[in-house]
Amino acid sequence: MPGKAGRRFMIIALTGTPGTGKTTVCGIIREHSQYRKQYHIIDLNRLVLDEKLYTEKDEKRNTYEADMDKLEERVKQVISQLPKGLDVILEGHLSHLLPADAVIVLRAHPVALRKRLGKRKDYSFAKVKENTDAEALDVILVESAERSKNVFEINTTDMNSLAVAKSIVSIIESLKLGKAPREFLPGKINWIEQAGL
Numbered sequence: 519m520p521g522k523a524g525r526r527f528m529i530i531a532l533t534g535t536p537g538t539g540k541t542t543v544c545g546i547i548r549e550h551s552q553y554r555k556q557y558h559i560i561d562l563n564r565l566v567l568d569e570k571l572y573t574e575k576d577e578k579r580n581t582y583e584a585d586m587d588k589l590e591e592r593v594k595q596v597i598s599q600l601p602k603g604l605d606v607i608l609e610g611h612l613s614h615l616l617p618a619d620a621v622i623v624l625r626a627h628p629v630a631l632r633k634r635l636g637k638r639k640d641y642s643f644a645k646v647k648e649n650t651d652a653e654a655l656d657v658i659l660v661e662s663a664e665r666s667k668n669v670f671e672i673n674t675t676d677m678n679s680l681a682v683a684k685s686i687v688s689i690i691e692s693l694k695l696g697k698a699p700r701e702f703l704p705g706k707i708n709w710i711e712q713a714g715l
Contacts, residue, residue, distance in 0.1 A: 528605045529597070530690055531613035533662060534624030535653040537634040539674045539682055543624070544609045546683040553687060558600050560593060562610030579648075580640060590616050605690060614661055620668035620693055622686055623704070627675040628654045628712040654713035659704055668693065670702035 534540055544561070547553045562584075566572055571589045572582040593616060597606055614621045626634070628650040635646040652658070662669045672685050685702070692699040 527603065528620070528690060528694060529608065529618045530605065530686075531608045531616060531618035531621040531662075531666075532624070532686065533611055533614040533621060533658055534674075535626070535631065535649050535658055536611055537631045537638075537649065538624035538626045538653075539679060540609050540611070540624055542679045543682045543686065544607065546679055547607070547686070550683070553683070556605060556687075557607050557690075558604045559607045559609050560596055562589065562593075562608055562612055562616075565589065565592060565596075566612075579645060580642070584612055586612070586615060605694075607686075611658065614658060614665060618666065620670065620689070621662040621666045622689055622702075623659050623662055623669065623671045624682070625659070625671050625673050625675075625707050626653065627673075628709050630675045651713050654709045654711075656707075656710075663704065668698075669704055670699065671704045671707060672702060673707055 532540055532544070541561075544559045547557055548559060566582060566584045566589060569592060571585050571592060573585050574583045575581070576583060589612070593608065600606070608616055608618060614623070631653050632646055632650045635641050635649055641649075659669070659671060670689050672682060672689075674682050677685075689699050689702055
């Protein structure tokens, strides 16, 4: 997407159900000597909470309802102030709802996801079940495909975080060369039988 002075950079939405590895992988990209020179990561959850870009808090589910219009405007401001040439990764389970050149959806088998989320102190049984059901039903993938023609998915279930980071970078670099990385096209993952378990 063209930015200031006609510069060319990519905006990538890195999304996925909570627990699929977004934050961990972005931590690796931030720390990696080569990657941090290429990519700027915007942590959407942190932005929403720190700058109070939400309309209300759902006490029962312990979540905040993001004000998507304010969030989109703030993200545009942040991007406009970045150094030239940096690609932007929007990290968060809402990122696919913002304008982006491509969407990368991190996936994880619902059983693995249940174990990961079960370790989080702020996740009730109902919240864990809601998220594992959403993963089984491809909720974020479907929403992403409805908003973007460039959607890719990575199954993080049995991958280490560095391998996931390398896959993300590989997708972005392929797109910059005008190629669609076929191995990450959606449609290979089907966990529908796990819904409701």
